Each structure stands twice: as C-alpha cells, then as structure tokens.
Amino acid sequence: MMTNTPQSYGGVARMLHWLIALLILSAIGLGLYTEDMPRDTDAAVATLKTLYSLHKTIGVTVFFAALVRILWALSQPKPVPLHPERRLETFAAEAVHWALYGAMLVMPLSGWISHAAQAGFAPILWPFGQTLPFVPQSQTIAHSFEIIHKISALVLYAALALHIAGALKPAVIDRDATLARMTRGTAAGGARVPHGLAAPLAALVLWAAVIGTGLLLPAPDDGPAPQGQTQTAAVQTGNWQVTEGRLGFTVQQMSAAVSGQLPVWSADIAYDPATGSGTVTVQIDTTALTLGAVTDQAKGTEFFDTAAHPTAGFTAQITRQDGTAHLASGTLTLRGMEVPVTLPFTLMLDGDTATMQGQTSLDRRAFGMGASYPDEGTVGFAVTVDVALTATRRG
Numbered sequence: 001m002m003t004n005t006p007q008s009y010g011g012v013a014r015m016l017h018w019l020i021a022l023l024i025l026s027a028i029g030l031g032l033y034t035e036d037m038p039r040d041t042d043a044a045v046a047t048l049k050t051l052y053s054l055h056k057t058i059g060v061t062v063f064f065a066a067l068v069r070i071l072w073a074l075s076q077p078k079p080v081p082l083h084p085e086r087r088l089e090t091f092a093a094e095a096v097h098w099a100l101y102g103a104m105l106v107m108p109l110s111g112w113i114s115h116a117a118q119a120g121f122a123p124i125l126w127p128f129g130q131t132l133p134f135v136p137q138s139q140t141i142a143h144s145f146e147i148i149h150k151i152s153a154l155v156l157y158a159a160l161a162l163h164i165a166g167a168l169k170p171a172v173i174d175r176d177a178t179l180a181r182m183t184r185g186t187a188a189g190g191a192r193v194p195h196g197l198a199a200p201l202a203a204l205v206l207w208a209a210v211i212g213t214g215l216l217l218p219a220p221d222d223g224p225a226p227q228g229q230t231q232t233a234a235v236q237t238g239n240w241q242v243t244e245g246r247l248g249f250t251v252q253q254m255s256a257a258v259s260g261q262l263p264v265w266s267a268d269i270a271y272d273p274a275t276g277s278g279t280v281t282v283q284i285d286t287t288a289l290t291l292g293a294v295t296d297q298a299k300g301t302e303f304f305d306t307a308a309h310p311t312a313g314f315t316a317q318i319t320r321q322d323g324t325a326h327l328a329s330g331t332l333t334l335r336g337m338e339v340p341v342t343l344p345f346t347l348m349l350d351g352d353t354a355t356m357q358g359q360t361s362l363d364r365r366a367f368g369m370g371a372s373y374p375d376e377g378t379v380g381f382a383v384t385v386d387v388a389l390t391a392t393r394r395g
C-alpha cells in the first residue's frame with residue numbers, strides 16, 4: 001500500500017522517510033568532515049571545494065524532498081501513537097518529529113541563504129544559478145545564516161539522538177512494532193486519537209529561538225572597510241590630493257557576479273583643468289584585496305599571485321574628450337605583465353574639488369590569470385573595473 005492508514009505508514013511515507021534520513025546523514029557527515037579538512041595546498045582546496053559542493057547539493061535536495069514529504073503528509077492520515085497512555089513519551093516522540101520536520105527546512109534553507117549571500121566558493125551542482133532572488137550579496141547576511149546553520153546542526157543532533165533512541169528502545173526492549181511500522185509498513189496501534197497542538201508548538205518555539213539567536217547575535221564587520229582607504233604616496237608631485245576613493249572589480253563566477261575591492265592604493269595626479277590634460281600614476285597594494293568568500297583563491301598563484309607581485313600599477317596620460325568625458329590611456333602592470341589599458345571616466349569640477357568616476361573591462365587572460373580555468377565555466381574572462389575618487393587641488 002502506498003498510502004497511510006491510521007495504523008500504518010504507506011510506501012510513499014516510508015520511502016521519503018528513509019531517503020531523507022540518508023541524505024541528511026550524508027550532509028551531516030560531509031559538513032563535519034569538511035570542517036576539519038586541511039586547506040593548505042591548491043589540491044586540498046580543490047578537494048574541499050568538491051566536498052562542499054556535494055554537501056550543498058545534497059542539502060538542497062533535502063529541501064525539495066522535505067517539501068514533497070510535507071505536502072504528502074498533509075494529505076495522509078497520521079498513524080496513531082502505539083502507547084497513547086504513556087502521555088509524556090508520546091508527547092516527546094511527537095515533539096521530536098516536529099523538530100525534525102523543522103530541521104528538514106531550516107538546515108537546508110539556512111545553508112542555502114548563507115551560500116546565496118556570498119556566492120563564490122563551491123557552487124551547488126545544478127544549472128539554476130547560485131543566488132536567491134531576495135537575498136542580497138552581503139557578508140553580514142551570509143554570516144548570520146551560517147550561525148543559524150551551525151546552531152541548527154546542534155539541534156538536529158539532539159533531535160536525531162532522541163529520535164533514534166526512541167525508535168530503537170521500543171524495537172529492542174519493548175519489542176513492539178514501532179520500528180517495523182517505518183521499515184516494513186507493519187500496521188499496529190489502536191483507534192484514531194486526536195493529536196494535540198502542544199508538540200508542534202514546542203517545536204515551533206524551538207526553531208524560532210534558533211533563528212532568532214542567529215539573527216540577533218552580533219555579526220562581525222564586513223571585513224576591512226572597502227572605501228576610502230587610500231594611502232598617500234611617498235612622493236606626490238601632482239597638484240591633486242585624493243581625499244577618498246574606491247577601486248573595485250567584478251567577475252562572473254559560476255554565473256554569479258562576484259565583486260571585490262582593492263582597498264589600499266595611492267594615486268599621484270597632475271591635471272590642468274584649463275587644457276584638460278595630465279598624467280596619473282596609481283600604485284595598488286594587491287595583498288589587501290578582498291573578493292567575498294574567495295579572497296584567498298584570488299590572492300593565490302593562479303590569480304593575483306600577491307606573494308610574488310604585492311603591487312600593481314597604472315601609469316597613464318589623461319586627455320579630455322568632451323565636457324566631463326576623459327580618457328586615461330596607459331599601461332597597467334599586474335602580476336608582472338604590462339598591458340595597455342584605456343579607462344574612460346567622467347570628471348566633475350566644483351571649485352577646487354574634483355570627482356571622477358570610471359569603468360573599464362579587462363580580460364584576465366591578458367595577465368595570465370586563471371590558466372587552469374581555460375573557459376568561462378568557472379571564472380569569466382571579463383573583469384569589470386570600477387574606479388571612483390574625490391580629489392582636492394593643492395595650493
């Protein structure tokens with residue numbers, strides 16, 4: 001029989017129970033195993049990434065299987081407790097069942113939201129994208145949901161321990177049909193009894209507390225402030241002093257845009273508003289770069305190789321095109337490679353204050369970046385660079 005009766009679990013309920021049990025136990029195993037894995041070599045990081053991807057893919061599968069299971073359970077009679085006269089035991093068993101239903105949703109959703117808020121490392125192995133519609137890119141959100149994910153794991157362990165003990169004690173000690181009902185679909189138990197609301201409410205309060213704790217715990221800062229950390233160059237010959245600025249870049253990773261910052265740089269700018277021409281020399285500290293969850297990979301030998309090339313530089317001629325439109329044409333030195341680069345930008349002058357904003361697109365291959373990612377499947381070729389700064393004229 002595929003459907004439940006008041007005394008037995010049907011084939012569908014049993015199949016979903018054991019499928020989800022298997023998936024959840026695998027996800028827990030992978031989650032705990034990856035936690036303690038070494039991450040010291042590129043090979044170790046690659047293995048770690050595969051295992052995390054597997055963990056996430058299994059977890060997301062649990063979510064959809066749980067939805068099916070819940071819809072199915074709603075359409076079915078719930079088998080009666082075998083010992084309704086043991087009030088406390090029955091309550092405990094049902095509260096744990098509800099807690100487990102909660103875990104089937106909260107575990108995958110918290111992991112998924114955390115992943116979507118910081119898409120990057122270790123994608124879910126599916127073609128539906130890595131972000132979620134209502135989840136913005138934010139390290140703070142990623143962190144809160146990571147905490148919820150970890151606390152939920154503890155709740156899940158406790159619920160599972162009680163659940164398994166509750167399933168084995170009757171089977172081994174009481175020798176009743178509790179386990180057989182779920183394995184072989186054996187029918188057992190008396191007439192239908194009404195189910196109280198206390199057990200589901202207890203589970204609901206428990207999960208609300210877990211989610212509340214995760215959201216309310218203070219999240220650490222979003223790392224170093226991404227803006228305005230310009231350093232003054234040792235020797236500044238130009239007639240403009242940068243007061244604040246921002247140097248960012250965006251790359252497509254696993255079909256999701258990932259944005260990074262190069263927060264530490266200095267610019268030496270000479271510019272004559274009368275002629276609209278000048279020169280600019282920018283020095284960038286590549287070791288300060290951040291790129292969401294994949295900062296370490298970005299700094300590694302494959303990409304910026306910051307250990308061998310801790311600085312990058314851009315030297316260019318500035319020419320006015322028309323009104324506020326300007327071009328900076330010169331050479332970008334990155335990873336030891338010199339590549340001609342033109343940066344179109346706008347420059348607004350207000351007295352002695354200049355505000356500039358520009359954007360250009362580079363090809364990572366021109367700098368020998370990501371040689372072992374020869375196509376755009378993992379990392380796109382195009383890197384969009386965004387620059388904005390404010391400078392004041394020196395006396």
Ligand code: HEM
Pocket residue numbers: 013017020021022024025073079081093097098100101104160163164167168178179180181182183
């Ligand atoms: C992650 C793993 C597991 C989850 C999420 C889970 C969840 C549940 C839930 C929600 C129920 C209530 C009935 C239903 O809605 O279908 C249930 C029943 C049951 N589970 Fe599990 N379970 C898991 C693992 C296990 C394991 C490992 C065992 C065996 C050792 C087990 C044995 C049982 C039994 C015997 C029942 C029937 C209880 C009764 O007849 O009242 N479960 N499980």
Ligand code: HEM
Pocket residue numbers: 023024027028029031032035055056057058059060062063104107108109110111112113115124146149150153
């Ligand atoms: C049934 C579903 C899931 C279960 C049972 C589960 C379980 C776990 C466990 C036990 C850990 C280790 C926690 C710790 O160190 O305290 C973990 C970590 C993690 N899980 Fe899951 N997970 C599930 C679904 C997901 C999903 C769907 C995603 C993402 C799409 C995900 C992403 C992660 C990540 C990124 C970590 C590492 C967090 C960190 O320590 O920084 N998980 N998970």
